[in-house]
Amino acid sequence: MTDATPTVPVLPGWRHVYSGKVRDLYEPDDSVAGVALRDRHGDVVLVIASDRVSAYDHVLSPGIPGKGVVLTQLSLWWFEQLADLVPNHVVTTDVPEAVAGRAMVCRRLDMVPVECVARGYLTGSGLAEYRETGEVTGIRLPAGLVDGSRLPEPIFTPARKAELGEHDENVRFSAVVDLVGPETAERLRDLTLAVYGRAEQVARERGVVLADTKLEFGTDPDTGELTLGDEVLTPDSSRFWPADQWEPGHAQPSFDKQFVRDWLTSAASGWDRAGDVPPPALPQDVVERTRDRYLEAYERLTGRPLAL
Template identity: 70%
Template sequence: MSAPPLPGYRHIYSGKIRDLYRPEGSDDRLLVVASDRISAYDHVLDTPIPDKGRILTAMSLWWFEQLADLMPNHVVSTDVPAAVTGRAVLVERLEMVPVECIARGYLTGSGLAEYRERGSVCGIPLPDGLQDGSRLPEPLFTPTTKAAMGEHDESVDFAYVVDVVGAELAERVRTLTLEAYARGEAIARERGIILADTKFEFGVRPDGSVVLADEVLTPDSSRFWPRDQWQPGRAQPSFDKQFVRDWLASPESGWDRSSDEPPPPLPDGIVERTRRRYVEAYERLTGDTFAQQVS
């Protein structure tokens, strides 16, 4: 899945989902293009999800506006080449903070696994008796490393972040992460969605100010659960790519996650139902109707 050429831009990097380009003649801007690729279990799947890049871009732009009074963001313009209209933004080129800034308000995923083993999440002790899906006493800042493609992010404690970026910046990104989560959780709750956890990324401008970057509060970077179906003690229905993870982990997929084999292609039915979940998350949160692009 190579990044397509764009006249006037030089491709410089491709991640699991996004392709980065540098405008010719500019060193302080980047074009970030969201593809329809989907990843799970540290693999980029062969099967794209139609419209996913447009949904992620539109949702991020909407959330950037909701968080604008809390912190600046990296968006410069949505005036982008016609070939990537709707799924690309022109952004500031920043020095990225080299950790994933994760906020957790509910116990699930890797946090649940650690809690069951040690009674903590990222080394933070938690009360006894919590279950899969339990709301935590207060949201936690649970950073991880930024792993290379195909490798696992590793949970780290706050002391690690201090060692990597210094005490002042570590405290700043922790505060911003928890503030942004609190705002996002409250907005989502009003719209019938539980924001269980989410990942933020931050960059630093040359003047030292911290800027919200990458994507924000999307189904790729967050766990969204229907509020009216929340029931601790079991896996929760979701609006995010947990739906794809669950299929890959099921006998139906025939895939052994512990093997060296790549995941199988997604069936058409799984693709359509996944797309539907992304669209529903967008429409519930923003209140807007997602318009399918007409080619």
């Protein structure tokens, strides 16, 4: 059954407050354990990455075993690689045993209502906009670019965060200035491009192309600093391609849930994306191939195996 209400674990000291397509959030409850958590860590949330997988605005069944561990562990690894560029929201990975490996305790941030996207290659919604206007979010690009083309330099192409269930809307930099003011807008752009630049170099050295990535920032209420939050540089928030298969002119193979999307839109699934019926359950081979792809992304980027 797709689009089912997720089952969330009961965790001593924590109260479940939110479930998204992939993540579940908890805050310390009013028990003795919860009060102790607040005393020790302050205003924090427990962020759990589930094995749920979504596509085309539907949560699918079954999930991808181990996906939540990959997302969490890869985010933690990237937070370490970026620590000298920008602070992040992670407080500790000392979490309840039931969610060990897939959860982190994080500072609660005042989130900026902007999706901060950096693109080094042209694909996805950026390609669609370029084909119509020759621009991406108002940035003029050279003529003759194709799907997968490397851009002359990385660009900041923000999006306005949409309401739950809606799609984010690509916007010009001037719209970000209107939302958050010029100083914060410039800082968001600079941090996003700095993170992309560091990560693109790290990935390239490991035989992986980082085509684009989406970051989320919030203000730390204690320090007032812009702080990197949510997940970072995972296959769910970024496009990673095998460098030895990069070939501009068509869609690239990617380290993400492409197997899921391809199956859903194939005749084999029997699913009408334009209809009202949720997608059918995923076949086991699609689940297994997707799991392998997420694991390969982690192992290629970090250079170490991940036990699931």
